[in-house]
Amino acid sequence: MARPKNVKHIFVTGGVVSSLGKGILSASLGLLLKSRGLRVAIQKYDPYINVDPGTMSPYQHGEVYVTDDGAETDLDLGHYERFLDESTSQASNLTMGRVYKSVIDKERQGEYLGGTVQVVPHVIDEIKERMGELAKNGNLDVLITEIGGTIGDIESLPFLEAMRQLKLDLGQRNVLNIHLTLVPYIKAACELKTKPTQHSVKMLLETGIQPDILVCRSEHPLSREIKNKVGHFCNLHELDVIGLSDCDTIYDVPLMLLNEQLDQRVLKKLSIKKYRDPELAYWKEFCNKVRHPSEGEVTIAICGKYTEYPDAYKSILESFVHAGAANNVKVNVKLIRAEDAEENHDDVLASLDGVHGILVAPGFGDRGIEGKISFIRHARENNIPFLGICLGMQCATIEFARNVCGLSEANSTEFNKRSRQPVIDLMEHQKKVKEKGGTMRLGSYPCILKEGTRAHQAYGKFLINERHRHRYEFNNDFREQLEAQGMIFSGTSPNGDLIEIVEISGHRWFVGVQFHPEYKSRVHSVHPLFKGFVGAAREYAHGQRQLSLDSESPSFQVMPGVE
Incomplete structure (x- = not known):
């Protein structure tokens, strides 16, 4: 099978509230693309200043996940491995603490002599270099990067700026942003409300980023009318508004996103021409055993x-x-x-x-x-x-x-x-x-x-x-x-x-x-x-x-x- 010439980058961001499931979304999309014959890797960028989560309390961070090469990482890397059946590594998890530590070490070693060390360009360049690390070293078609935190968080801004610049550097067809938001259901009004999603996209636009695809978490499925409304207010076609309603188990999420044609929209927007039909028979059998x-x-x-x-x-x-x-x-x-x-x-x-x-x-x-x-x-x-x-x-x-x-x-x-x-x-x-x-x-x-x-x-x-x-x-x-x-x-x-x-x-x-x-x-x-x-x-x-x-x-x- 012919392979895409360049590694395609997909960035997953989140808005409105935390814990919407960016990690599950990233892992599910990775599984769908891999099932079509593409070579996929996923990485996680965390905005906290800790070098890694190894010294953090489980009450604050949850589980510390450990890779084969001994990296103490975010628990989302566990989802990546469980869904993709691929091992992650030290390069699969980057914290803002590690970025700043690297920049400061370089400053102490004299690499920036004569210059004032600043967030732009030095910190941003460090992040951009790390963003391409797996792409350079891995035999990949697609690299998915989950950006931790929620749009509006101050500590996430350098990651967003690096993503914006990377899209300019590599071109529209090589970089894609998927923004995960919440469409809450107001029980008293018996309605799904789209305003939080609109505000989240507005905040993302303020950083210079127009999302290419919106994935909307909700208690109930999104109607075509709601998708159309969200698309109009967020500068997107309704086909690029993907519904993700609550599931019995996280392992149903890839099948729901397949039904919503998320993978097809991604393939089209990234101009990936060569792929096969998804092979998910084993996954469906597994989900059936979990349910019954x-x-x-x-x-x-x-x-x-x-x-x-x-x-x-x-x-x-x-x-x-x-x-x-x-x-x-x-x-x-x-x-x-x-x-x-x-x-x-x-x-x-x-x-x-x-x-x-x-x-x-x-x-x-x-x-x-x-x-x-x-x-x-x-x-x-x-x-x-x-x-x-x-x-x-x-x-x-x-x-x-x-x-x-x-x-x-x-x-x-x-x-x-x-x-x-x-x-x-x-x-x-x-x-x-x-x-x-x-x-x-x-x-x-x-x-x-x-x-x-x-x-x-x-x-x-x-x-x-x-x-x-x-x-x-x-x-x-x-x-x-x-x-x-x-x-x-x-x-x-x-x-x-x-x-x-x-x-x-x-x-x-x-x-x-x-x-x-x-x-x-x-x-x-x-x-x-x-x-x-x-x-x-x-x-x-x-x-x-x-x-x-x-x-x-x-x-x-x-x-x-x-x-």
């Missing part, structure tokens, strides 16, 4: 420290959607605060009523740790399927050491620096690290699996690669003691020094992993550990239902001398 699972439902409890803000566990939640479809079940997630179980064990029992699997989530710090350990003990003692991720795996080893091996003071030096039984300890090379940002064990590392274990059964191979984000590791001084009592170290680093996966012999399904499997689960390739965990929960749920049916069935006994 044939094996019923399971309930998974996620015990964590940030459960008031589900975006802190975005990749875990999406991994359960993938694993549910793979097992033909609907996964209902129950978010439980770890602190709630720290004082009364009865609270653990009450919160786990009707639960078929327990996941203890990653995190940092000592808040809620004893609650997590209580949930793990309940899963171990009651043979309930369990998955521990990163800190969850470390808590599982602490619980096992205390309650099975008799090491009553077992702990992590993250929580008690003077612990006399530190089954989890700071990695040796971390002990002299002072800076917090970007200094953990980050990115993809190899792991060797032990034959005959749950992990090996799930992966079906001996060598795997998984992404990490942590400072503390299992302390090998306690390895023999835990192993003697039934803990299986089923995954290690290639040299055997680092424990990556732990299991418990004789348990229905008990696995703890030092890495983050949720970062690598995708629609096209469900992560094997999530698939195995949900499969075990499904079998446990079926068993529980059968026990319930058996207990409800009347039992008849033939009494002596009675016919």
Whole structure:
């Protein structure tokens, strides 16, 4: 197939309110274009001054997503990978903090001698250079760039100016702006209101940018009359006003945009001539399994420290959607605060009523740790399927050491620096690290699996690669003691020094992993550990239902001398 001569740039901006779903829109458009045979990459530009989100609280930023090359990035990169089935990298996420840091470093090195360093041209030129980085280095047809924030934010202005200049540099046929806005529904008036969208486009015009396509989020589908009205007020043809009403699941969004012909409008405006019909049979089959699972439902409890803000566990939640479809079940997630179980064990029992699997989530710090350990003990003692991720795996080893091996003071030096039984300890090379940002064990590392274990059964191979984000590791001084009592170290680093996966012999399904499997689960390739965990929960749920049916069935006994 002939390829477009130039890399085409698509910029996705947002207006009216935040959290409209620019990341889902970008990922969905990328999927549609890829399904037509085009080579697509997506990147995210964030306006905050942090160099990366690695030191930000999950309550402020949500999940920190980690790439194979160890970049701590925005959670939207997870959507890009899950939809496109393509890995992102350090170059896929740029913050304003990194831009300013680069400009200041260049100034200190004398690159701007004789000149006053200013936002225009120096900061803008730095952004423009980064905008083309993936286009130069990648074998691409289309590069989609999502610009974080909302039109009107002061901190986003340099990104918008760089986009405006790039369109002048590369030409109208090579750069496209898609603006995502809100068309709210006023219940009292029973009407969709277009005025917020009109004002958002007006603000965008003030920066010198006329959007090429408008995507309008709404509770209800847009009528042709509303599209026509929006188009007239925003200098667009009604065909360039795309409706995006609320969906049952984010995975329906690409199919809705396909029906709205967004991809066709993009292809026409960018003068892309060579493409095929979209191939989305697998995606449609997946969405059908999500909507109509044939094996019923399971309930998974996620015990964590940030459960008031589900975006802190975005990749875990999406991994359960993938694993549910793979097992033909609907996964209902129950978010439980770890602190709630720290004082009364009865609270653990009450919160786990009707639960078929327990996941203890990653995190940092000592808040809620004893609650997590209580949930793990309940899963171990009651043979309930369990998955521990990163800190969850470390808590599982602490619980096992205390309650099975008799090491009553077992702990992590993250929580008690003077612990006399530190089954989890700071990695040796971390002990002299002072800076917090970007200094953990980050990115993809190899792991060797032990034959005959749950992990090996799930992966079906001996060598795997998984992404990490942590400072503390299992302390090998306690390895023999835990192993003697039934803990299986089923995954290690290639040299055997680092424990990556732990299991418990004789348990229905008990696995703890030092890495983050949720970062690598995708629609096209469900992560094997999530698939195995949900499969075990499904079998446990079926068993529980059968026990319930058996207990409800009347039992008849033939009494002596009675016919």
